[in-house]
Amino acid sequence: MVSKELLGRAAESFGFEVDTLVFLSNSCNEVYRFSKNNQLYILRLSEKPPAYVKKIKAEVDWVSYLVQRGVRASLPIQTSDQQFVAVYREQDQCYIATAFRMASGRFFDKNNLQLWGPPIFNKWGETMGIMHLLTKSYTAADAAAQRDDWGTWNMDNPYLQQGRYHILLEKLKSLENTIASLPKDTQSYGLIHNDFHPYNFHIDNDDITVFDFDDSIYGWFALDIAIATTHAVWWGSPAEDRKSKNDFAKRFLDEFLTGYFKHNDLDTYWVKQIPMFMDYRNLCSYFWWLNSWDGDERRLSEFQQTAITQAINLIQSGQRFDGCDIQL
Incomplete structure (x- = not known):
């Protein structure tokens, strides 16, 4: 403090x-x-x-x-x-x-139809679509003061190079290699929020107000959409089983993209990349815990240890994370 x-x-x-x-x-x-x-x-x-x-x-x-x-x-x-x-x-x-x-309104509540559901998903997508449209014509006021481009994690923690944690790290590197090879152009890549999740906007009647831009980077628009979807599944799915999460992810994206496409176009190629970017965001969540971890498993909570075990089982069985196994 x-x-x-x-x-x-x-x-x-x-x-x-x-x-x-x-x-x-x-x-x-x-x-x-x-x-x-x-x-x-x-x-x-x-x-x-x-x-x-x-x-x-x-x-x-x-x-x-x-x-x-x-x-x-x-x-x-x-x-x-x-x-x-x-x-x-x-x-x-x-x-x-x-x-x-301070933004007016309230945070989402998945048990309140006025604060979670298709109208909110549509407005959320519409807001992001406007932002992506505007970023295409945005030029930083100071060329020497710009946000960073997307980059790979600098993962030099030796405790992640061994045992079961190495499986997580190898999967991260594999996804990063795939992402790094993707094309960049003004129709698919620009300044994005990079953390536009349900706790970074307030809902006020039929509008939402977004805040907390301190993770903003130059990245793919499909990544920004995937981040929103991933967090919507984490916190807003009606049930926790895999089928429910995958079904919810598809319903969410149908509404979100309907709002998004009111303002910004995105080629079908990029829409199809959203599940891969969701998988990447899910995997990144483990390294927020583990990046500076000292190797002592007692310092990991029971929830974290269980989540890591489940993630490794999914990776070893060749499955994507819950919510990401959808076709677009």
């Missing part, structure tokens, strides 16, 4: 009262809610090296571009000196602060 002094500096930068701060989460970033002039905002504090400031400036530039052209997204706000980021140092660490208008 950052110090009260640093939070006070952030409050001064963005012009709000520090006692309005409410802590929300601390995973990749430290996130707070605050109020200013009867409006709610989000403060995000990222512990990153100073060179990363350019990446965050590129992020907020793209979000601003999208909002200006009609996308419902959490708009970044400026500091008192008209900057979109504020940089602080504390105990030899660099913290980059950004602030955004």
Whole structure:
């Protein structure tokens, strides 16, 4: 947790009262809610090296571009000196602060028909379709400050080079090799959200507002669609068995792509790649746990150990992950 002094500096930068701060989460970033002039905002504090400031400036530039052209997204706000980021140092660490208008509405709820179902899936796809259409004509304001391109994992953890974990790693490398060989052009590849899942948008009546663009990269549009679908299956499938998840994935994509194609075209070749990208996203989830793992299996939760065993069994039997075994 950052110090009260640093939070006070952030409050001064963005012009709000520090006692309005409410802590929300601390995973990749430290996130707070605050109020200013009867409006709610989000403060995000990222512990990153100073060179990363350019990446965050590129992020907020793209979000601003999208909002200006009609996308419902959490708009970044400026500091008192008209900057979109504020940089602080504390105990030899660099913290980059950004602030955004808080999205109206609520998170999804798969047990509430107003917050989960075909109309939401359609609107979700429509929003992504608009974003992909707009990214085709987007040029970064600063050529030296751009988001990264998709790349392979730098996996040098020795504990993943042996035993059953090696099976996961080899499957990841195989999928990465397939993805790296795919063509790139402006009709299939551009700046994407890269994490547009159900906990990164709010639902307000018939609209959704997307936020949390800090994973945005230059990547394939089909990958962005696959990420949304994968997370929809994880958290929104009506049942946990394989058949239910595969059936749900197909129904979800039928609605999602109907909304998507209202605004952006995607060649059939790329639509057919979505299940492969879903498989890749599923596999990546294990390395979020394991990338910095110290080899002590006692440090893995029972859920993680069970999930790893199930994943290895699927890989060894030549099957895709649940939800990915669909034809498009």
